[in-house]
Amino acid sequence: MKWYNLTDIQQLETIKEESAGQPVAIFKHSTRCSISATALDRFERNWAKNQDIKDxxxxxxxxxxxxxxxxxxxxxxxxxxxxxxxxxxxxxxxxYNESHYGIDFNEILSKVQ
Structure with a gap:
């Protein structure tokens, strides 16, 4: 799993362009929120278990x-x-747009494939 840091507003144009050739996800994370940390951890654990989402x-x-x-x-x-x-x-x-505990890895996977 490789995360690309989104640190510049100009990257949003690049992201839109990239999404024409492959699906692109943006994970918005609050480093001060335990729910956000849990959602990120769940996503990363599901990613590690699933090899079908390489694109x-x-x-x-x-x-x-x-x-x-x-x-x-x-x-x-x-x-x-x-x-x-x-x-x-x-x-x-x-x-696909979801937040908190509604983030569903399997639903994301179905939209990617």
């Missing part, structure tokens, strides 16, 4: 450090800000 590119956003990027994601992709939150993009569009 998904993963971006990690520390939203405490980069709240401006989180706000831009909300406006750019027309989603309400949540934390933790995962967005799955294909062709520049959000095809």
């Amino acid at each position: 998904l590119k993963l971006y990690y956003l520390d939203l405490i450090s980069h709240r401006d990027i989180s706000n831009k994601i909300a406006s750019e992709f027309e989603v309400e800000h949540e934390s933790p939150q995962i967005l799955l993009l294909k062709n520049g569009e959000v095809v």
Whole structure:
């Protein structure tokens, strides 16, 4: 599993372009929230158990450090800000958006395949 750090608003354009060729996920994480830590851990454990999701590119956003990027994601992709939150993009569009304990790895997997 390889996370790409999302640290610059300009990366959102790159992410949209990348999502035309492969699915891309953005995981918005609050480093101050135990629910966010649990959701991230669950996602990573499920990833480690599943080898069928190699085509998904993963971006990690520390939203405490980069709240401006989180706000831009909300406006750019027309989603309400949540934390933790995962967005799955294909062709520049959000095809899956979930937060907290609603993040479902199997549902993400079904959208990627």
